[in-house]
Amino acid sequence: xxxxxxxxxxxxxxxxxxxxxxxxxxxxxxxxxxxxxxxxxxxxxxxxxxxxxxxxxxxxxxxxxxxxxxxxxxxxxxxxxxxxxxxxxxxxxxxxxxxxxxxxxxxxx
Amino acid sequence: xxxxxxxxxxxxxxxxxxxxxxxxxxxxxxxxxxxxxxxxxxxxxxxxxxxxxxxxxxxxxxxxxxxxxxxxxxxxxxxxxxxxxxxxxxxxxxxxxxxxxxxxxxxxxxxx
Numbered sequence: 001x002x003x004x005x006x007x008x009x010x011x012x013x014x015x016x017x018x019x020x021x022x023x024x025x026x027x028x029x030x031x032x033x034x035x036x037x038x039x040x041x042x043x044x045x046x047x048x049x050x051x052x053x054x055x056x057x058x059x060x061x062x063x064x065x066x067x068x069x070x071x072x073x074x075x076x077x078x079x080x081x082x083x084x085x086x087x088x089x090x091x092x093x094x095x096x097x098x099x100x101x102x103x104x105x106x107x108x109x
Numbered sequence: 110x111x112x113x114x115x116x117x118x119x120x121x122x123x124x125x126x127x128x129x130x131x132x133x134x135x136x137x138x139x140x141x142x143x144x145x146x147x148x149x150x151x152x153x154x155x156x157x158x159x160x161x162x163x164x165x166x167x168x169x170x171x172x173x174x175x176x177x178x179x180x181x182x183x184x185x186x187x188x189x190x191x192x193x194x195x196x197x198x199x200x201x202x203x204x205x206x207x208x209x210x211x212x213x214x215x216x217x218x219x220x221x
Contacts, residue, residue, distance in 0.1 A: 004151065033209065042199060042212035043152070087151070096167065097210070099151030 002026045004100035006088050011106045012078055020073045020086050020103045028093025034062050034073045035087040037102065043087055047073070075105075083107045111135060113213035115200050121219045122190050130185045130216050132200030140203045141183040142210060143167075143175060145196040152199065158183055190220045 005023045012018040024032070031050040035043040049055055049064035049071060061074040073086055085102040092098055113134045122128050134141065139160045144152040154167030158177040172194060174186045183202075187194055197217050201210040 042214050044212070045209040048209060089152075096154060096157070097152075099153070101149060101151045 002090075002092065002098045004088055004090060004098055006086075006100040006103045008101070009104045009106065011108060012075075014078055014080060014107055014109050016078050017074065017076050018078060018105065020075075020088075020105065022071045022073070022088035022100060024069050024071070024088070024090045024098075024100075026090045026092045026098055029066060030091040030093065030095060032062075032064055032071050033089045033091070033097065034060075034071075035089065037085045037087055039084070046086075078107050080107050080109070113200055113202055113211060115198075115213040115216050117216060118214070119217040119219075121221065122187075124190055124192060124220055126190050128187045128190055128218070130187075130198055130200075130218070132183045132185070132213055133181050134183075134200075134202045134211075134213075135181065136202060136204070136211065137180060138202035138204045138211070139180070140205065141177065142201040142203075143173070143183070143185045144199045144201065145169065145194075146199060146215075147196050155185065155198075190218075192220045194218065195220045 003025045034046040037043040047062040054063045059076045064071045085104045087102045088100040089097040116131045142157045143155040153169045156175040158164045161180045197215050199215045200213040203210045
């Protein structure tokens with residue numbers, strides 16, 4: 001079967017750095033996405049990785065290792081507004097997105 | 110309008126009733142999707158459409174139907190609602206099958 005694993009919840013301090021991990025087992029791989037979802041709102045796109053390595057976009061970076069079936073999202077200089085759920089999704093061989101359950105990130109002052 | 114709109118925002122429905130959730134996008138995206146999101150579970154694909162006139166089944170299609178008569182609209186119909194269909198429903202679109210998806214604001218549906 002297809003499976004995406006992420007921690008259910010993480011807590012971090014304002015101004016700090018946090019890494020949210022995602023491991024996956026899917027039938028084929030055609031890219032990995034990270035989305036942010038604030039409570040009661042729709043998911044919004046953060047990043048996309050299809051090749052191994054690190055993609056940096058401002059305070060957010062995303063890393064991919066296809067051989068290990070592993071990705072992480074790195075958030076730097078955390079702000080209170082970063083409190084949200086972070087969703088990992090893998091595009092499989094049918095070009096459909098398989099979604100993890102999301103990681104709820106709580107930022108404390 | 111800009112982006113994707115969904116209607117209604119929320120709805121309480123009696124079991125056995127028929128309900129259509131509406132989704133409209135103005136980005137001229139070819140592909141559209143319907144997901145449900147339940148607490149503790151990831152987004153699950155119900156149905157999708159890669160282009161106007163075509164539809165396909167996702168992971169959890171039973172009890173739902175869709176149509177794609179034109180590029181902009183992608184309604185989701187529950188023929189006879191059951192309590193297990195209580196969920197938040199998101200419509201999404203992308204400009205090709207392979208690109209990032211843009212989401213509508215969601216419809217919160219409660220079936221009693």
